[in-house]
Amino acid sequence: MTKKAFMLVAAGLLFSQSALAHPDNNELRYDPEAMAWLCAPCHGTNGREFGESMPGLAGLDADYFIEVMQQFKRGERAAVIMDRVAKGFTDDEIAAMAQWFAAQPKTQWTGELNHD
Amino acid sequence: MTNSTFNQPINRRTLIKTFGAAALAGTGLFGASHKAYATNAQHVVVIGGGIGGATFAKYLRFAHDDVKITVIEPNDHYITCLRTNDVMVNLHTLDELTFSYDTLRNQYGIGFVFDSATAVDFDRKIVRTAKGDEIKYDKLVMSPGIDFRFEDYEGHSAELANTQLPHAYKAGPQTLMLRDQFQSMKQGGVFVMSAPAGNFRCPPGPYERISLFAEWMQKHNPTGKIIILDPKNSHSKFTPFQTAWQRLYGYGTDDSLIDWVSLDQGGRVTGIDAANKTLFSDGGPVKYDACNIIPNQRAGKIAQTLGLTDDSGWCPINRHTFESTIQQDVYVLGDSSIADAMPKSGNAANTQAKVCARAIAAELRGEEQPAAIFANVCYSLVGSNYGISISAIYEVVDNRIVAKGESSGVSPITDLPGQPILEATYQKNWHRAFVKDVFG
CATH class of the missing domain: 3.50.50.60 (FAD/NAD(P)-binding domain)
Structure with a gap:
């Protein structure tokens, strides 16, 4: 599957989950980018830092991101801090962040302005 | 600020020329973007280039690339308060905690005026500086940190x-x-x-x-x-x-x-x-x-001088935007602000700055205000290889900032021998990623 096709499928999945969680409101309360920016202090601007204990989030497969975050949230994965952090997000919000990070270039942040 | 540069469209060629001239003359070129912004671009002025101010300037550029951004800051570098405890036991030097604004200036097109803001005319929307400049703003943002209550201790003083x-x-x-x-x-x-x-x-x-x-x-x-x-x-x-x-x-x-x-x-x-x-x-x-x-402690001196504090000594703000509830078009974030459940930390100021940047960008575009969401992660070293942490995601409920979901908590006490050293390693990784998120 091409990346674009995957994104479309994933976006459809996201929409249907939202509809389930919020029967009266299909839209997320928080912008995916606004949520993703909260990860930057540890994972770098746009998720593009890599350290010995800090995985980069940019370009991460969306399904993998969701699976790991759900394991943290349910306490099924050994954690230092992410078990606490993951409990701050709904399933829809986790899925939205997964999409946002999957679309980021997975190169180390160099301080360049990431706008065209 | 009565500077004709404001009224000129800037292309890359004139930008370089003007930058050179400005450097020689020692006067600021305000809000030069890496892209030429429109002649009528609005001007967002930031007082202070600390964690809150620097993060705000960088992320406002992400949120809005057609706005002039100027930071008024006395020094051409910043020494972070975070990790200064390390310096006192030789785990870091102050040099290692010192950061320049070069990336923000050169790659984000953020103008810097190395001067002290001394007064603000809220009616005319002008900031005055110690060197006598007058800088006109559409939005004014500050993250002025803290001031000390020496008067609470008999015999003590600044x-x-x-x-x-x-x-x-x-x-x-x-x-x-x-x-x-x-x-x-x-x-x-x-x-x-x-x-x-x-x-x-x-x-x-x-x-x-x-x-x-x-x-x-x-x-x-x-x-x-x-x-x-x-x-x-x-x-x-x-x-x-x-x-x-x-x-x-x-x-x-x-x-x-x-x-x-x-x-x-x-x-x-x-x-x-x-x-x-x-x-x-x-x-x-x-x-x-x-x-x-x-x-x-209480809010930073300039917030007090400008009348942005209430009886508590801190600055009341709109929780979704960090706009002062005392002065319109003036925003106070970081340690000086009243942010309810959020601690006064660098990480808190960083995520408040991002919320404020999105709010101002939305308002300048005439869009609806986005809902605010924040985070704080804070590691402490109890020994050089023993870390502990506190963290939470925050949102606004009934006009108060509260922990979101079940996210709020401190390090659990476990018998896992690896836990404290992992937390210490996370702390070091956090520190490296964090200062780059703020200054680079």
Whole structure:
């Protein structure tokens, strides 16, 4: 599957989950980018830092991101801090962040302005 | 600011020329973007290039590439307060905590005026600087940090802090003064810290400081002792700290390096006699060989001067935007703001700055205000290889910032031997990623 096709499928999945969680409101309360920016202090601007204990989030497969975050949230994965952090997000919000990070270039942040 | 540069469309060629001229003349070129912004671009002025101000400027550029951004900052570099506790026990140097604004200036097209903001005319929307410039703004943002309530301690003053009794709670000369006083203390000497009450910057900061001091003393002054006098009966990360002190420093035994005196035990400090090396507390006088009063605090001086504080000494704000509820088009974020459940930390200021940047970008575009979401992650080193943490995601409910979901919590106490060293490693990774998120 091409990346674009995957994104479309994933976006459809996201929409249907939202509809389930919020029967009266299909839209997320928080912008995916606004949520993703909260990860930057540890994972770098746009998720593009890599350290010995800090995985980069940019370009991460969306399904993998969701699976790991759900394991943290349910306490099924050994954690230092992410078990606490993951409990701050709904399933829809986790899925939205997964999409946002999957679309980021997975190169180390160099301080360049990431706008065209 | 009456500067014709404002009214000229800037292309890359004139930008380079003007930058050169501005550098030579020592005057600022304001808001030069890497892209030429429109002639009628709105001007967002930031007072202070600390964690909050620098993050805001960078992320406003992400949120809006057609806006002029100018930071007014006295120095061409910034020394972070975070990790200054390391400096006092030789784990870091101040140089390693010093950052330039080069990336923000050169790659984000953020203008810097290296000058002090001295006054604001809210009606005409003009900031005045110490060198006499007048800078016109559409939106004014500040993150002015903290000021100290020396008046809460009889015999104490800002002058005394600068010359003899460093608080070392802002980075700079006082950091090095306290390091030298602590490390040159006589063998078997007593180091006494007075912790602050109320809301203050970096709630675990005082306790991390004495923890790292205890580790240093184990090696270099093993018969010395640390007393912490506290005007509170609990403090940030209380159980993780006390457990770590038991594990590392004999806390709770006769040989403990650390003695913590709570409010109920007479820990509140009311005055000092520096000549006789004595602190006065509710529990009586306490003699010291070296001492560190971290005073009670309030919003940064400029926020007070501009009338942006309320009776609490801090700045009331709209929780979704960080716009002052006292002055329209003026935004106060970071330590100075009243942010309810959020601690006064660099990480908190960083995510508040991002919320503020999105809010201002939306308003300048005439879009609906986005809902605010924040985070805080804060690691403390109880030893150089023993970390503990507190973290939460935050949202606004009933006009108050509260922890979101079940996200709020401190490090669990476990028997896993790897946990504390992992937290310490996470702390080091956080620090590297964080300063790059702010300044680069």
